[in-house]
Every structure is written in structure tokens, then in C-alpha cells.
Amino acid sequence: MKKIVIDPITRLEGHGKILLYLDEAGGLKDAVLEIPELRGFERFCQGRRAEEMPQITERICGVCPEAHHLASAKALDECYSAEVPEPARLQRELFYDAYIFSDHLLHLVFLGGPDLLLPQDTPKGQRNVLGVLQAHPELGKQVVKVRARAQRILDLIGGKAIHPVFALPGGVAQPLSQEAREEIRGHAQAMVGLAERMVTFFHEQVLPDPGIQSLLLAEECRLPTHYMGLVDEEGAPNFYHGALRIVSAAGEEIYCGDAREALSLIEEHTEPWTYVKFPYLKEFSWQGFSAGVESGIYRVGPLARINVAERMATPLAQEEFERFFDHFGERPVHATFAYHWARLIEMVQAAEDVARLSEEDALTGREVRGELSSPGEGIGVIEAARGTLFHHYKLSPEGLVEFVNLIVATTHNAAGIGLSVKQMAARVVKEGELDERLLNRVEMAFRAYDPCLACATHFLPGETPLAVEIYDAQGVLKQRIVR
Amino acid sequence: MPALANLTSREELLAEALGEGWRPGPPPGGEAEDAPPDLLPKALPLSQVIRVDYVVPGCPPPAPLIGEFFNAFLSGEMPEPGYVFAKVKALCEECPRTREERVLKKIVRPHELLPAPEVCLLDQGMICLGPVTCGGCSAACPSAGMPCTGCLGPTPKAGDMGLAMISALASLVRAGEEGEETIPKEDEILDALVDPIGTLYKFGVPTSLSPLRERAGVRGSSSPYPVPYQRGRGGEEGGGR
Ligand code: SF4
Numbered sequence: 055m056k057k058i059v060i061d062p063i064t065r066l067e068g069h070g071k072i073l074l075y076l077d078e079a080g081g082l083k084d085a086v087l088e089i090p091e092l093r094g095f096e097r098f099c100q101g102r103r104a105e106e107m108p109q110i111t112e113r114i115c116g117v118c119p120e121a122h123h124l125a126s127a128k129a130l131d132e133c134y135s136a137e138v139p140e141p142a143r144l145q146r147e148l149f150y151d152a153y154i155f156s157d158h159l160l161h162l163v164f165l166g167g168p169d170l171l172l173p174q175d176t177p178k179g180q181r182n183v184l185g186v187l188q189a190h191p192e193l194g195k196q197v198v199k200v201r202a203r204a205q206r207i208l209d210l211i212g213g214k215a216i217h218p219v220f221a222l223p224g225g226v227a228q229p230l231s232q233e234a235r236e237e238i239r240g241h242a243q244a245m246v247g248l249a250e251r252m253v254t255f256f257h258e259q260v261l262p263d264p265g266i267q268s269l270l271l272a273e274e275c276r277l278p279t280h281y282m283g284l285v286d287e288e289g290a291p292n293f294y295h296g297a298l299r300i301v302s303a304a305g306e307e308i309y310c311g312d313a314r315e316a317l318s319l320i321e322e323h324t325e326p327w328t329y330v331k332f333p334y335l336k337e338f339s340w341q342g343f344s345a346g347v348e349s350g351i352y353r354v355g356p357l358a359r360i361n362v363a364e365r366m367a368t369p370l371a372q373e374e375f376e377r378f379f380d381h382f383g384e385r386p387v388h389a390t391f392a393y394h395w396a397r398l399i400e401m402v403q404a405a406e407d408v409a410r411l412s413e414e415d416a417l418t419g420r421e422v423r424g425e426l427s428s429p430g431e432g433i434g435v436i437e438a439a440r441g442t443l444f445h446h447y448k449l450s451p452e453g454l455v456e457f458v459n460l461i462v463a464t465t466h467n468a469a470g471i472g473l474s475v476k477q478m479a480a481r482v483v484k485e486g487e488l489d490e491r492l493l494n495r496v497e498m499a500f501r502a503y504d505p506c507l508a509c510a511t512h513f514l515p516g517e518t519p520l521a522v523e524i525y526d527a528q529g530v531l532k533q534r535i536v537r
Numbered sequence: 538m539p540a541l542a543n544l545t546s547r548e549e550l551l552a553e554a555l556g557e558g559w560r561p562g563p564p565p566g567g568e569a570e571d572a573p574p575d576l577l578p579k580a581l582p583l584s585q586v587i588r589v590d591y592v593v594p595g596c597p598p599p600a601p602l603i604g605e606f607f608n609a610f611l612s613g614e615m616p617e618p619g620y621v622f623a624k625v626k627a628l629c630e631e632c633p634r635t636r637e638e639r640v641l642k643k644i645v646r647p648h649e650l651l652p653a654p655e656v657c658l659l660d661q662g663m664i665c666l667g668p669v670t671c672g673g674c675s676a677a678c679p680s681a682g683m684p685c686t687g688c689l690g691p692t693p694k695a696g697d698m699g700l701a702m703i704s705a706l707a708s709l710v711r712a713g714e715e716g717e718e719t720i721p722k723e724d725e726i727l728d729a730l731v732d733p734i735g736t737l738y739k740f741g742v743p744t745s746l747s748p749l750r751e752r753a754g755v756r757g758s759s760s761p762y763p764v765p766y767q768r769g770r771g772g773e774e775g776g777g778r
């Protein structure tokens with residue numbers, strides 16, 4: 055039997071490997087996405103000081119430390135049965151919206167951007183962030199500047215933009231100064247301005263492209279699954295807190311309630327060929343790697359959040375939300391490449407929310423620490439840029455960690471990513487051959503999810519360290535494509 | 538920091554994460570070589586796996602230090618290999634908080650106290666690793682109201698971060714007039730330092746805590762690459778002090 059190995063996949067934090075198994079005729083038989091590493095946070099966090107957890111777990115990932123930082127703090131709030139005072143909550147929320155904005159922008163322009171913002175036939179040497187900047191110099195400049203301003207907000211509140219230090223059980227480290235607020239106000243205006251400009255750009259230059267249209271509407275790029283995400287009281291997506299809503303592949307509500315209790319609805323399936331576990335909805339039981347209404351496989355992240363939402367929380371985002379559903383004429387939207395569009399809608403909401411929160415009087419309040427009771431058990435749920443993130447801890451009476459379970463966004467999506475990769479591979483692998491351009495298609499399928507494995511390396515023109523090897527039935531190397 | 542995993546065995550890590558009895562294997566229909574690799578026995582410092590020419594420390598390295606590296610690199614005036622792009626002086630020297638080295642009467646954890654804004658955190662009883670960590674981040678964490686956890690690594694003078702900090706604490710702790718009878722009380726104060734390994738070696742497990750023979754690790758005992766911190770170090774003053 056022949057197989058094709060894609061190893062390593064580009065723009066992954068850590069390491070990932072795609073194995074494509076071919077049948078006799080050279081068509082696709084099976085595809086798996088293998089994650090060949092494990093670091094064991096669940097074990098080595100045991101014995102650590104509870105208040106260190108936001109700073110330890112954030113090091114799971116260099117792309118979304120902010121999400122782990124606050125999911126961890128929220129789990130600790132509950133471990134200590136603490137009410138987080140208003141000023142501390144506002145600091146966390148504003149910080150978090152700035153992170154969502156910054157992370158989505160990073161993906162739209164730098165990571166997924168080359169797939170989205172450049173014509174489909176762009177030669178490989180230009181299909182990278184520099185190509186994007188060259189093709190759209192004005193927008194590019196604005197993006198770089200405004201992203202730096204969003205990062206500056208993370209720095210001002212978090213202490214450090216990457217691996218922040220400010221969150222503690224029951225609150226945050228210290229009050230925010232009035233000067234910091236003034237500065238944030240200015241940054242927020244620039245963020246909203248860019249968000250608006252990105253929307254216009256998307257509708258004028260990206261969406262009309264026939265290549266993009268076919269990716270959005272093609273049957274092979276649709277993956278009907280259930281969806282999960284946090285919503286506020288009015289049913290709008292909320293990244294920091296809210297009720298967890300799960301909607302079926304047919305659009306029916308499966309669950310809407312306390313996010314912490316939702317953990318009991320999920321079970322995890324393990325496979326020997328990957329260190330990643332596959333969560334699924336218990337009530338459907340594990341049915342193997344298949345999508346659809348009957349399967350327990352669900353997806354999280356931007357598309358999932360838009361699919362479980364009734365509306366958006368802010369006016370510009372709401373307009374875009376309506377255009378999105380008008381375009382597809384279905385709900386939920388199952389098109390995997392709609393993840394990118396959903397990301398844009400969320401980025402708009404995050405920018406508008408930063409602006410709104412920066413005006414709140416209580417933001418600079420002095421009361422930033424809630425009262426702590428004796429330590430116990432707690433679950434923190436948050437929407438990371440890539441989807442729902444659970445931190446579950448049990449603490450000893452001295453406030454040391456005894457038990458940790460983490461379900462991260464990319465884990466929820468692991469089964470979906472594998473299925474999308476398989477769909478795309480089936481479309482592009484013909485007679486056992488795969489050319490360089492088509493290879494990019496397989497990558498695009500998982501890049502749509504912005505896997506948390508993604509990291510901002512491999513961007514300079516030309517080489518991305520991706521190799522595909524095709525072996526014949528005897529295991530002899532037949533073809534090697536290197537990009 | 539992920540090297541904290543070295544504090545437990547790889548079997549325990551696997552059992553905790555994937556359940557007892559889980560073993561790597563190939564996907565259905567795949568060959569043995571398609572299975573994911575076994576976990577390595579230990580996390581190693583990079584310098585024991587490849588030759589490290591220069592070190593830009595920090596988790597993550599602060600932008601100004603990365604800038605210094607590129608300035609040197611682009612101007613063609615790189616220092617001797619082994620150079621560490623951080624300050625020789627301790628973090629306290631660049632910290633905006635005032636340190637008076639008051640005695641330590643009580644150890645408090647960050648969530649137990651909202652610290653006074655301008656006073657040294659260590660003077661307020663928090664375990665801040667500033668005295669033994671090298672400068673270069675403008676004391677980012679103490680400025681944000683949180684103690685330093687040592688991500689830039691130890692100063693050349695400190696050498697082993699944990700030992701240096703323990704000796705600093707031992708000389709600061711004071712339960713009353715000096716003398717025999719206060720010693721148990723001082724011990725009691727220091728007992729409040731829970732999880733000393735995780736606190737003092739959060740970023741130093743593979744470099745400081747592995748016994749030497751283990752440090753050679755999977756690449757065999759003949760690793761020619763020394764731990765970079767033991768080499769010359771630059772920064773403001775160059776060369777160590
Ligand atoms: S707060 Fe920390 S870094 Fe600052 S002076 Fe005190 S011990 Fe040194």
C-alpha cells in the first residue's frame with residue numbers, strides 16, 4: 055500500500071504529521087493527523103502553588119497564552135469561591151478582547167492570510183506574509199501598526215504581552231492607572247478603524263474571488279458537525295464568560311447552561327497513533343471518525359461561536375453577522391473555510407468591545423482582589439481564539455495543586471481537523487500523485503482552524519519546511535516534494 | 538519550564554494524560570513506523586542537544602534583548618560565542634521598587650496581599666527572585682505588581698538560582714533578637730515557602746537540578762556542549778563580576 059507523509063506541517067507550534075494512505079488505484083483510502091508529542095502538564099502541575107497556575111499553563115502555547123492565563127484564573131476563582139470585583143473583571147475582559155482582536159488579526163493576515171488574501175494561483179515564493187504586504191502595502195502597514203497597539207494593551211494590563219502575569223485567584227495583581235486607561239482609549243479607536251477597513255477589504259477584494267467562492271461553497275469543504283461556544287444573556291458570543299451553548303449539526307439546541315457543568319457532557323476517546331485525545335459528546339457515544347447529526351464529533355472556535363449565537367454584541371459585528379448568514383442561506387454554516395469569515399466578524403466585535411470597556415468608570419477602580427475562602431475544586435471555562443477552553447483543578451488545603459485536567463480548543467477540534475484534511479486530500483490526491491500546489495490545499499484545510507499548534511515561524515519567502523514523501527508498496531521513495 | 542516534567546517519570550505523565558496502559562501504535566492499516574515516537578526520557582536544555590552559540594534568555598526574551606542581538610548581528614560585531622544577551626547585574630538594579638532589605642518576618646503568597654505600590658516585594662514578604670535573576674526585562678513583573686519568577690535565568694554571581702535564593706532568604710529571615718531560641722521560629726517562617734522546587738527552579742530544572750550523569754541524557758555522556766551560563770557573559774559590564 056502506498057502512503058503519503060506530510061511532516062512537518064508548516065506553521066504549527068510543536069509538531070504535527072499528516073499520513074495519507076492510498077488504495078491500489080492511487081486514490082485516498084484514509085488520512086490521519088498525528089500529533090507526536092506530549093509534555094504532560096496534567097502531571098507536572100501537581101504540587102505547584104495554585105496561584106502560579108495562570109503563569110505555568112500559559113506556557114502550553116506561545117500563540118494563546120492569554121487564554122490559558124485567564125481560564126486558569128477563572129478556575130482558581132472558583133477553587134477559592136471568590137467573587138471577582140468589578141474593576142478586576144473589567145481589566146480581565148478588556149485584556150481578553152484585545153487578545154482576541156490581536157490573535158484573529160494575526161491569523162487573518164499573517165497565518166491564514168496568504169490562503170485568503172492572495173489569488174489562488176499566486177506562486178509559492180509569494181504565498182506568505184511578505185506577499186500579502188506587497189500586494190496590499192497600505193493595508194499591510196496599518197495592520198502591523200495597529201497590531202502593535204493591541205499588543206501594547208496586553209502589556210499595559212498583563213504586565214507582559216506574551217506570558218502575562220496579572221491574573222490571580224479572585225482578581226488581578228494591581229489597579230489600572232488613569233494614564234493607562236487614556237492610552238488604551240487611543241489604541242481602541244485605531245483597532246475599531248482597522249476592523250472596519252478589514253471588513254470593506256474583505257467584501258471588495260476577497261469574497262468576489264471565484265477561488266474563494268468555491269472553497270466556501272464546495273460540497274467537499276463542508277463538514278456537518280455539532281458546535282459549541284459561550285454566549286451572553288442575549289445570545290451573543292462572549293469570549294470571557296457566559297453560558298455554554300451546544301447546537302447540533304441540524305441547528306437544534308443540545309445544551310445551554312452552566313459552562314462548568316458542560317464538562318460532564320464530554321468524553322474523550324484515545325487512539326494509539328496520536329498523543330491528542332478526541333473529545334466527543336457523550337450522549338452520541340463514540341462512532342469513529344465520521345461527521346453528521348448522528349456523530350458525537352463537534353467543533354469549536356470562530357465558526358462554532360457564530361453558529362451557536364443568536365446575534366453579535368456590538369453594532370458593526372452585527373451587520374457583518376447578518377451578511378454572513380445571508381451569504382450562506384443556511385444555519386448552522388458547515389463550510390470549513392467559513393472559519394476565516396467568522397474570525398473577521400469576531401475581530402470586529404472584540405475591537406468594539408475594547409472601545410466600550412475602555413470607557414467604563416470602574417476600569418480604574420482600586421478594588422481588584424475578591425475575598426478568598428479555603429481552597430477546593432474549580433472549573434474555568436473561556437473562549438480561546440481557537441475555541442472553548444476548560445481548566446479543571448483540585449487544590450489541597452495549603453493551596454497546592456492536586457489534580458489538573460485541561461481540554462484545549464485544538465483538542466476539541468482534533469477530530470474535525472482530521473476529517474477536513476481527509477476531505478481535502480480526497481479531492482486533490484489523484485492516481486497517487488500530489489503536486490506542490492495541491493499540497494497547499496491540504497495545508498489550507500487545517501489552517502482554516504488556525505490550529506493552536508500554529509506558530510508564527512516559517513514566514514520568510516520561499517522555504518517552508520514541508521516535505522511530502524510518497525512511498526510505493528515496497529516502501530521505496532517514489533516522489534519527494536519539498537517546499 | 539516544561540522541564541518541570543523531569544520531576545516525575547514519563548510513565549506517570551502518560552498515565553495521567555492518556556490513561557493507564559496507553560502505548561503508542563500505528564493508525565489502522567499503517568506500519569509500525571507510522572506510530573508516534575515514544576516520549577524522550579527527559580527534557581534537556583537546548584545546549585545539551587545542539588551547540589548553542591549565543592543565548593537570548595527569557596520566557597519570552599524581552600524585545601530589547603532581541604534587538605541587541607540583531608544590532609550586534611547586523612553590524613557584524615558579534616561578541617565571543619557563549620555570550621548571553623542579558624545584563625550581568627541583578628534585576629533589582631533596574632526595578633522601580635525600592636529595596637531596603639528589611640528583615641523578612643513572614644512569607645506571603647501573591648494572592649494573599651495587595652502589595653504597596655513602590656515598596657520592594659521581597660521586603661513585603663513575597664518570594665521575588667529579583668536578587669538572583671539577571672536584568673534585561675526592566676523588571677516587568679515587579680512593575681506589574683507580581684514577583685519575579687526568574688525567567689531570564691540566574692546572574693553569573695548567583696550561579697544556582699535556588700541555592701542563591703535560599704541563602705538570601707536565610708539571611709533576611711528574622712523572628713526576633715538573634716539567638717538560639719529564635720531559630721525554630723525562623724524555620725517556621727521559612728516553612729511557609731511551599732513548593733520550593735517549583736518556586737525556585739521554575740525555569741531551571743534541566744540546568745540546575747538533574748544530576749550530572751543524567752544531564753548528558755539521551756545523546757550519550759559525551760556531549761561536548763557546556764551549559765552556556767558557565768561561559769563568559771556580557772551585558773552592560775561584560776564578563777561577569
Ligand atoms: S521587587 Fe523584586 S526585583 Fe524589585 S527590588 Fe524587590 S526583590 Fe528586587
Ligand code: SF4
Pocket residue numbers: 595596628670671674675676677678679684685686687688689690
Ligand atoms: S521580572 Fe523576572 S520573571 Fe518577569 S520577565 Fe523579568 S526576569 Fe522574567
